[in-house]
Amino acid sequence: MPKTERILKVMQRVYEKQTFTVSQMAEEFGVSYRTMLRYLHELSELGVPLYANEGRHGGYSILNARQRSLPEPAETGLQRLVKPGFHLVGMEIKVPFTAYYMTQALKPKLWTELSSRIQEIRYPRSTRGQDWIAAVLSRGPVYHYIAGIEVTAIGTIPPGMTSLTLPTREYIVYVHEGGTGREDTDQSFIYVMQQMKQRGLHYNPEMYGLERRSRLGDDRVQIYIPVAHSVNPGDLHE
Structure with missing residues (x-):
């Protein structure tokens, strides 16, 4: 799978999961911990609002005060x-x-x-x-x-x-x-x-x-x- 496509899929899962750990995402995508961490850093640089949770059970969350679900476009259907x-x-x-x-x-x-x-x-x-x-x-x-x-x-x-x-x-x-x-x-x-x-x-x-x-x-x-x-x-x- 091309890197661009993989990054898009990671971004989609980040918004779907809202809260996750690097290990969970690495296992889901079949890549190493380090590779997934690099993907997440790239997403952060691209503007995806990731927040690192500290502590033993920490991970990442989407920093989104509205905590909304994925919106449907203004007009029904595509x-x-x-x-x-x-x-x-x-x-x-x-x-x-x-x-x-x-x-x-x-x-x-x-x-x-x-x-x-x-x-x-x-x-x-x-x-x-x-x-x-x-x-x-x-x-x-x-x-x-x-x-x-x-x-x-x-x-x-x-x-x-x-x-x-x-x-x-x-x-x-x-x-x-x-x-x-x-x-x-x-x-x-x-x-x-x-x-x-x-x-x-x-x-x-x-x-x-x-x-x-x-x-x-x-x-x-x-x-x-x-x-x-x-x-x-x-x-x-x-």
Whole structure:
């Protein structure tokens, strides 16, 4: 099993168990105590709120004052669709994955600057109500976030901006509402992973996911999770 996939599975079990010991987790995943401890340290660096309990019977707990269960997305059920290939032009953040937290302060500024320079982008797909779309590569060694808009063609890229072309791809789409912090988004993500697994579908961490907003600053975000296997686009719809 690839390391990225194993880390995701460990993260899911951490949220499910809430309280555990390193030995318990190491036995469950068939790895050494030291290896599991390293995984937990990596999760902590990525923002998973782990708390070390001291004492003979100590272990780890999720530091979560709300102690809530995994939330269901705002709209009942998940939508499975194929989104046609498209071009995206916008502004980017690219940092080591362990520096994810620093992007939380940068993202709003990125969107604000993009909004102020939107007229510089040529060939926007929509000339009326704007869809703000972020392409996100968030589960690998590099965190890459592009805040942008769809365009019908890539012309001259404005200074300080970038472009990305994404092929036709199958996604699972759900609506996330509320906080955009790591804990909130991870719990929604884990819920969707569980639902996908029940349907025999698998997430592809090597592909870009999408975040789609109808207006900036909105806490209601459509999340597109790329599916690992290919499908016949004629069997699905956007």
